[in-house]
Structure formats: C-alpha cells, structure tokens
Amino acid sequence: MKTQHGISEQLLAKGSPSLWLLLAFLLIYPAISNDFFTFQIGAYSLILGTISLSLMMLAGYGGMVSLAQLTVAGLAGYLMAIFGENSVGVMGFGWPWWVTSVWAIFLAALFSAFIGAISVRTEGIYTIMITLAIAVAFYFFVRQNYVLFNGWTGYAGIEPPTILGIYWRNPVPFYFLSLAVAALFCGAVVYCSRSTFGLALQAIRDNPRRMRSLGYNVALHRVIAYFLSGIIAATAGVLLVWFNGRISPGSVSVGVVIDILVIAVLGGLRHPIGPFIGAIAFVLLENFAIDLIDRERFNTVIGLVFLLVVLYSPDGLLGLWGKIRMRMMNSGKTGPNETRGEIGSKSADSIETS
Amino acid sequence: MQRFLNKHPTWAVFILLAAALLAWLVFSVWPEWLIDLIGRKKTFVHTLINGLTLGGLYFLVASGFTLIFGLMRNVNLAHGTMYLLGAYIGYEVAEFSNNWFLGLIAAFIAVGLSGMLMQLFVFRRMEGDDLRQTLVTIAISIIAADLMLAIWTGTTYQFTPPEWLFGSVTLPIVSVIKSSGEAVYLKYPLYRLAVLVLSMIVGIALWLFLNRTRAGMMIRAGVNDREMLSASGVNVQLVFMLVFAVGAGLAGLAGVVGGTALSIAPGEDIRYLLASLVVVIVGGLGSITGAAIGALIIGLAEQFGLAYFPTYGVVITFLIMVMVLAIRPQGIMGK
Numbered sequence: 250m251k252t253q254h255g256i257s258e259q260l261l262a263k264g265s266p267s268l269w270l271l272l273a274f275l276l277i278y279p280a281i282s283n284d285f286f287t288f289q290i291g292a293y294s295l296i297l298g299t300i301s302l303s304l305m306m307l308a309g310y311g312g313m314v315s316l317a318q319l320t321v322a323g324l325a326g327y328l329m330a331i332f333g334e335n336s337v338g339v340m341g342f343g344w345p346w347w348v349t350s351v352w353a354i355f356l357a358a359l360f361s362a363f364i365g366a367i368s369v370r371t372e373g374i375y376t377i378m379i380t381l382a383i384a385v386a387f388y389f390f391v392r393q394n395y396v397l398f399n400g401w402t403g404y405a406g407i408e409p410p411t412i413l414g415i416y417w418r419n420p421v422p423f424y425f426l427s428l429a430v431a432a433l434f435c436g437a438v439v440y441c442s443r444s445t446f447g448l449a450l451q452a453i454r455d456n457p458r459r460m461r462s463l464g465y466n467v468a469l470h471r472v473i474a475y476f477l478s479g480i481i482a483a484t485a486g487v488l489l490v491w492f493n494g495r496i497s498p499g500s501v502s503v504g505v506v507i508d509i510l511v512i513a514v515l516g517g518l519r520h521p522i523g524p525f526i527g528a529i530a531f532v533l534l535e536n537f538a539i540d541l542i543d544r545e546r547f548n549t550v551i552g553l554v555f556l557l558v559v560l561y562s563p564d565g566l567l568g569l570w571g572k573i574r575m576r577m578m579n580s581g582k583t584g585p586n587e588t589r590g591e592i593g594s595k596s597a598d599s600i601e602t603s
Numbered sequence: 604m605q606r607f608l609n610k611h612p613t614w615a616v617f618i619l620l621a622a623a624l625l626a627w628l629v630f631s632v633w634p635e636w637l638i639d640l641i642g643r644k645k646t647f648v649h650t651l652i653n654g655l656t657l658g659g660l661y662f663l664v665a666s667g668f669t670l671i672f673g674l675m676r677n678v679n680l681a682h683g684t685m686y687l688l689g690a691y692i693g694y695e696v697a698e699f700s701n702n703w704f705l706g707l708i709a710a711f712i713a714v715g716l717s718g719m720l721m722q723l724f725v726f727r728r729m730e731g732d733d734l735r736q737t738l739v740t741i742a743i744s745i746i747a748a749d750l751m752l753a754i755w756t757g758t759t760y761q762f763t764p765p766e767w768l769f770g771s772v773t774l775p776i777v778s779v780i781k782s783s784g785e786a787v788y789l790k791y792p793l794y795r796l797a798v799l800v801l802s803m804i805v806g807i808a809l810w811l812f813l814n815r816t817r818a819g820m821m822i823r824a825g826v827n828d829r830e831m832l833s834a835s836g837v838n839v840q841l842v843f844m845l846v847f848a849v850g851a852g853l854a855g856l857a858g859v860v861g862g863t864a865l866s867i868a869p870g871e872d873i874r875y876l877l878a879s880l881v882v883v884i885v886g887g888l889g890s891i892t893g894a895a896i897g898a899l900i901i902g903l904a905e906q907f908g909l910a911y912f913p914t915y916g917v918v919i920t921f922l923i924m925v926m927v928l929a930i931r932p933q934g935i936m937g938k
Binding site: 314367368370371373374375377378379381382383385386389390393394395396503504507510511514545546547548549551552553555556559560563 | 676678680728733734735737738739741742743745746748749750752753873876877880881883884888913914915916917918920921924925928929932933
C-alpha cells in the first residue's frame with residue numbers, strides 16, 4: 250500500500266524534515282500573520298480541510314464518494330444549537346458545552362453510519378447519487394421544518410465556551426484549536442489506514458468480491474468507515490458552527506455540499522494532506538478571486554478550476570505536484586525513478602470502484 | 604396481465620382492492636365519519652390529482668436522466684441545470700415570438716444540442732470512467748448555474764401559456780352534496796391536466812421510439828451490450844449522441860412545462876435534480892418504466908406529504924427512498 254501514496258508519503262514520512270518544517274510553520278503561523286489571516290484564512294481552511302478529510306478517508310481508502318459529509322457536519326452544528334445555547338429562543342436546552350459537543354458529535358456520527366448503512370448495499374456511482382439525494386433532502390427538510398430546525402432562519406448565537414480564562418473564538422486560540430483537531434484527525438487517518446481495519450477497507454475498495462469470499466464482512470467494514478468519518482466531519486462541524494456563530498439551511502445547501510467535494514478533489518484524494526491543500530487553495534480563491542473578477546462570479550471560477558483539475562489532473566494539486574517533481578527528478582537522472590513513476594501513475598485508477 | 608395474475612395472485616388481489624378503494628374514494632360522496640377522519644374530500648382529490656400531475660412532470664425530467672444512464676452509464680448530475688436552461692430558453696423564445704409552443708420546441712432543441720455537444724467534447728474523452736464523468740457534470744452544473752444567474756438574475760419568471768390552456772375545467776367528480784340536494788362538482792386547472800396528458804404522450808412516444816424503431820433497437824442493444832453493438836457495425840458514438848440529445852432535450856422540454864405549471868427561478872435546478880435522483884433510485888436506474896413508477900410514487904408522496912404533514916413532507920420522500928434501498932437496492936424495476 251505504501252506505493253499508493255507515492256511522493257507525498259515519502260515527504261511526510263515519520264521524522265522527515267519536511268514534516269517538521271510544516272509543523273513548525275503551522276505553529277508560528279499566527280505570529281507572522283494578522284487576525285484576518287489567522288482566523289478567516291487559517292482556521293477556516295483547517296475546518297473545511299477537516300470536513301474534506303472525512304470525505305477523503307471514505308473516498309480514498311474506501312472507494313465511497315459520499316456527498317453527505319457536510320450534511321453530517323451541519324447536523325452536528327444544528328445539534329449544538331438545539332442542545333446547547335442559542336440566541337433565537339427556539340429549542341436550546343442549555344446543556345454544558347462538553348456534554349453538548351460530545352453528544353452532538355456522537356449523534357451526527359450515528360447519522361453518518363445510517364447513511365452508510367443505506368448506501369453500502371449499492372456500489373460505485375450509486376453512492377454519489379444516494380448521498381447527494383440525502384444531502385439535498387436534508388437541506389429541504391431543515392428549510393421547511395420550524396419545530397426542530399427553526400426553518401429558514403436557522404439558529405444564531407452559538408458560542409464556544411470560555412475555558413482557562415481564554416475565549417476560544419478569539420483568532421489565535423481558535424486557530425490552535427482547529428489546528429489541534431485537524432492534526433489529530435490527520436494523524437488518526439494515517440494511523441487507521443495502516444491498521445488491520447484500514448488495510449481491509451482498502452482491500453475492499455480494490456476488490457469487494459474477493460474480500461467477501463475471504464470471509465470479511467464488507468458491509469460492516471464500510472458502515473464502520475462511515476461512522477469514523479462521521480466523527481471527523483461532526484467534530485469539524487462543531488468547530489464550523491463556533492466559527493460562524495450561527496447555522497441555517499444555507500450552511501447545508503447543495504452549493505456548500507459540492508464545495509467540500511471540490512476541495513477534496515482539488516487537493517487530491519490520495520493522502521490525508523490533500524484535502525487541506527485543497528482547502529487552502531479554495532479559501533484563498535474565495536477571498537482573493539474578487540480582486541480579479543466580480544465577486545458574484547466566484548462560482549464560475551471555482552467551477553472552472555474544478556473542471557480543469559478533473560480533466561487534466563485527476564489526482565488534484567497533490568498529483569500535479571508529484572508529476573512535476575517526478576519530471577524534474579527524471580530529467581536529472583534516469584533509472585529506478587522511472588519505475589516508481591509508473592507505479593504512481595497506475596495507482597491513479599484505484600479510486601474508481603469496480 | 605394474465606401472467607402477472609398467475610404469478611402473483613395475492614399481489615393482484617391486493618392491487619385490485621386498492622384500485623377499488625381509490626375509485627370509491629374519488630367518485631363517491633364521502634360519509635361524515637370519513638370526513639372526520641381524514642378531512643374534506645376536496646383536499647383529498649385535489650392532492651391526488653396534484654400528485655399525479657407532479658408525477659407526470661417528474662417523469663418528463665427523470666426519463667431523460669435514466670435514458671442517458673441506461674446506455675452510457677453516465678450519471679448526469681447537470682440534469683437539473685438542463686431543466687432550468689430549458690425553462691429560460693423557452694421563456695425567452697416564447698416571449699419573443701409570443702408563441703408558447705415555439706418556446707417548448709426551442710427548449711427541446713436547444714438543450715438537446717447542448718447535451719450533444721457535452722457528449723461530443725467532454726464525455727467521449729473519458730468513456731467508462733464514471734466517477735470522473737460525474738465530477739465533470741458537477742463542475743458543469745456549478746458553472747452553468749452561475750452563468751444563468753448572471754444572465755437571468757435571481758428574478759422569478761412566469762410563462763403565459765396559450766389562452767385555451769388557461770382556466771379550469773369541471774371534473775365529473777362530486778365533491779359534496781349541498782343541503783338543497785344540489786351536487787357540487789370539483790374544478791381543476793386545465794393546464795395541469797394537460798401536463799399529465801403530455802407526460803403520458805411523451806411516455807408512449809418514448810416507448811414506441813425504443814421498441815418500434817431501428818434507432819430504438821440499437822439503443823436497447825447498446826444497453827445490453829455496448830461492445831457487441833459496435834462490433835456489429837453500428838456507429839456507437841452516433842447513437843450516444845442521439846440518446847444524449849433526446850435525454851437532455853426532455854429535460855429542456857420539462858423545463859418549459861414545469862416552469863409554466865409553477866415558475867422559473869434559480870434553485871429550481873436543484874429541486875429537479877433531487878426529484879430525478881430519487882425517482883430513478885426508487886424506480887431503478889436505466890429503466891423507463893421504472894422512471895414512470897418512481898415518478899408517480901414520488902409525485903404522490905410529495906403532494907400528500909405537503910397536504911397532510913406540512914413540515915415533514917420531505918421526510919416521506921426520504922423514507923420511501925430508504926425503504927426501497929433496504930428491500931430492493933437496485934430499485935423497483937432495476938436489474
């Protein structure tokens with residue numbers, strides 16, 4: 250499986266200098282940037298990256314492209330508003346933050362497992378259709394339901410707690426909170442991909458029939474993968490609702506659902522670092538594309554970028570970078586590197602489920 | 604019919620009983636206790652016909668979606684976008700020429716052409732790679748939705764259908780009998796009945812096209828075995844383009860029909876994408892009959908949900924989808 254990740258794997262291998270450099274940069278980042286860059290760019294990218302990471306885990310290791318990951322995150326956000334405190338005056342049971350967040354994450358992860366249970370009996374392209382249908386149905390449901398989700402208005406005034414005398418919505422603490430969550434899950438996904446469970450999941454992705462006849466419970470593995478990815482998405486969803494302070498049907502609309510897919514594909518579905526690269530690119534585009542074109546036309550830009558990536562670099566920016574690096578290495582010296590390049594390009598097919 | 608009776612006697616009896624009950628509900632004058640139980644008859648019959656017409660509209664949209672998938676294994680997530688594009692183009696043409704039917708035809712042709720171009724320039728390059736094709740359709744729908752928003756802005760448009768399609772007709776269904784003994788008949792908008800009739804015509808035409816013409820034969824052969832079809836000397840790429848044109852054209856046509864029944868606004872593309880997704884998941888991907896059954900079920904479920912459980916309407920649609928997936932993952936008519 251190591252060849253699967255190719256270059257990014259070597260680069261971010263345990264103890265490699267690049268990994269330490271990256272970590273050091275992420276740690277001193279708030280010190281060298283202003284509040285806007287720390288909060289709106291840094292923390293936001295990390296949160297979106299974490300949601301996309303949950304998609305990357307399902308798609309990259311499990312071969313299941315689920316479009317409902319943002320819906321899981323959104324449900325967690327709604328649950329925070331329902332069980333915790335909000336300023337709208339609907340629901341809001343006022344539970345303490347640590348009970349609410351754990352409970353919200355757990356329920357949302359269960360919802361994710363439920364989505365998995367619905368879609369695992371079908372394969373490939375069906376998964377996209379079913380999860381997209383669930384995501385859209387959820388959007389219409391929260392929009393028309395006033396009893397639980399407060400309909401069109403949604404909820405506002407959802408605040409992170411003040412612990413140890415620190416208000417966690419301040420840019421720097423919030424950045425570190427997001428960074429910790431992102432790093433934790435990134436590490437967990439890497440660890441999980443090398444565990445027995447992760448290896449079985451990847452084998453199921455490559456050949457479900459063979460794994461079934463070897464005695465593996467294919468459906469169960471997939472549902473568990475959905476549950477685990479649900480935990481990641483839901484935790485990021487809690488952060489996202491703290492980041493925004495409010496949640497409404499617009500937060501779970503189809504546009505945002507697709508954004509998460511765009512981010513994951515943009516960065517690359519091969520390695521857990523991909524979604525974060527995609528998220529940074531996305532957030533930067535979102536914030537600075539307006540300098541080049543009309544703000545209204547952002548979707549055209551992101552759609553075109555997405556189209557180009559899908560057409561010309563199916564492995565995303567990560568794959569593009571790998572290709573360039575490969576070419577540079579190959580032009581310098583020939584021999585063993587070429588064989589490695591072949592393995593890398595062959596593995597490009599393995600996301601598609603057969 | 605005979606075979607079905609012999610094969611599933613219990614089901615046949617059940618279906619007959621249900622049909623008889625439905626006929627009684629529609630044509631009889633309701634007794635008091637029934638009104639106490641589920642409300643006025645007018646609501647029920649209206650909801651029923653609304654559901655049928657909405658089902659007809661959904662069939663128009665979803666049949667193209669399922670046709671394209673059936674042959675090319677291409678899940679076209681830009682299908683809702685084509686619906687909206689058809690509605691806008693139809694609106695412009697109808698306004699310009701003052702002829703609603705010209706708008707209908709223009710939408711069919713223009714969207715059909717755009718589908719053909721998509722097949723020619725995009726999907727042909729990545730045949731057999733369904734994930735990438737799907738991602739490309741998503742990208743196209745993002746861009747197209749944004750460009751349509753730029754051109755037609757967020758305003759809601761309303762068609763003006765021809766005079767004689769406007770107004771309402773009196774149905775031969777008694778709603779209540781007044782104390783004076785005079786019977787009150789139900790009224791219903793004529794246009795919506797026309798939608799139902801049109802979708803039936805399209806359904807029959809599609810069936811004839813697929814089962815009685817040479818091109819239809821090629822398409823059916825292609826659904827069963829693409830390689831064999833091309834090996835026997837048929838230009839498969841041409842067949843693909845034809846199917847994409849018809850499928851996309853149907854979405855465009857549905858745009859005008861649906862836009863007239865309701866209205867045209869940004870966001871409608873998502874609504875009809877969801878409708879086509881759920882319809883084909885329930886009915887079975889790739890089957891026209893499945894699309895008809897699925898459209899009927901979803902149309903009825905949505906209208907009854909709206910009338911009787913206003914804030915939980917979507918949940919009913921969702922539950923139907925979950926139930927079908929649990930019992931028959933390939934859909935009712937899926938293979």
